[in-house]
Amino acid sequence: MTAPSIRARVRAEMIDEIKAVARRHLAADGANLSLRAVARDLGMVSSAIYRYFPSRDELLTALIIDAYQALGTVVEAADAEVSPDDLRGRWHAVFRAARRWALDNPAEYALIYGSPVPGYAAPQDTIGPAQRPPVVLVGILRDGLTRGRLAAPPADELPEPVRTDLTAIGTAFVPGLPEALLARGMAGWTQLFGLISFEIFGRLNNGVHHQDAYFDHQTRLMADLVGLP
């Protein structure tokens, strides 16, 4: 393997630097990222940025993918750190890790889970990384089932069209998971997203002051719903 040329390495560093500055601006000013401001911070002229990213949207896409990967990594690591048999421990660890990451990176959370930018269509590269957190969650349920620590809900609780949809999703992501359990896992994922969004977007500010405890309690409720022992 040949060492990357100096130019290629400098280019890669430049790309990383642009993304880093852009992330800083995102955290400070929110989603309306200004290419010109990023360029100014780097001592460049705005048109120079276009040597590295063909458009502002492409820069945002790069940041989005990075954010998905960062969250996915954090969540998977949290899950892996708990004994596989401790289903509730894993559930709580995943919930807490996702929330922690969101609180530490609110702008990036808003970037990937806020309202999508109007003309902006999520590129194909984002859908894979975006699935990592929910896959981890339903993975806990699958492990619980295979280890006999979790009972599958009756399959007939699912209406037919939902079952067929979930069959396809299940075979793609968590083969062997009964559809009714997958539905519960997705409910947990939906709840996790809702809890974090409410907190990050300040919708709990009037009333809920002990947000850690509140989050843990709601996590517990959902663990009950999905049937974790």
Add this chain to the structure above:
Amino acid sequence: MTAPSIRARVRAEMIDEIKAVARRHLAADGANLSLRAVARDLGMVSSAIYRYFPSRDELLTALIIDAYQALGTVVEAADAEVSPDDLRGRWHAVFRAARRWALDNPAEYALIYGSPVPGYAAPQDTIGPAQRPPVVLVGILRDGLTRGRLAAPPADELPEPVRTDLTAIGTAFVPGLPEALLARGMAGWTQLFGLISFEIFGRLNNGVHHQDAYFDHQTRLMADLVGLP
């Protein structure tokens, strides 16, 4: 009472017209609303808009309040149309009405439940209208309790700090509702928000095709969690 002057009436109509055009633009182009484009549509010059709204943010705030009120009205009406004793019927009606409104008005849903605009702080006028849907949901639980059709979960399932927070929220919005039940109601509200957001923001597009049935099933799951008979 004196009739409003012609000028006042024309002004009110002008405000409504601006908001209507702005809503159209919002639906077409997403959240980055252009004052100049709205003015053009009205055959005005952009500075004329400032006679009616002191800034673009104030226009957005007006649209946000209208959206909250519209959603609140729809949800309350849906709840009122079901027999008060039919707790599950009311639960489903509220969930369905909220989703229906969001699907019919996706841009306005994104406006009020998407990521908040960066420099934008929700004005005090919005917090009241924003509470209407969750208040309806927990109202169902309170009715179930007072009619003896719903059992309150044990109070000691709540950690102390959560209980005190919820006590304050409860006395403000739904006096007499046990805190543990309020927590479940808020879980339902969080889930409703998550379900709608996932659907509106296209996060279910890969896999879930029968969205009506999926939504109904998840609604049912949450009804089970809160303990509706």
Add this chain to the structure above:
DNA sequence: TACGAAACGAGAGCACCGCTCTCGCCATGA
């Protein structure tokens, strides 16, 4: 009924934005 004040719309202008194009400079690979 007449008049001063206030509301109104148009227009010019400011600073900013994303993006394109052109122009020199220089490292790179053949």
Add this chain to the structure above:
DNA sequence: TCATGGCGAGAGCGGTGCTCTCGTTTCGTA
């Protein structure tokens, strides 16, 4: 060695939110 291509600077285009000024029109009041 030399042509190629990557690179940064700069000018410029059409767009944005917002401000200020200037006539005109309408209103409440004297």
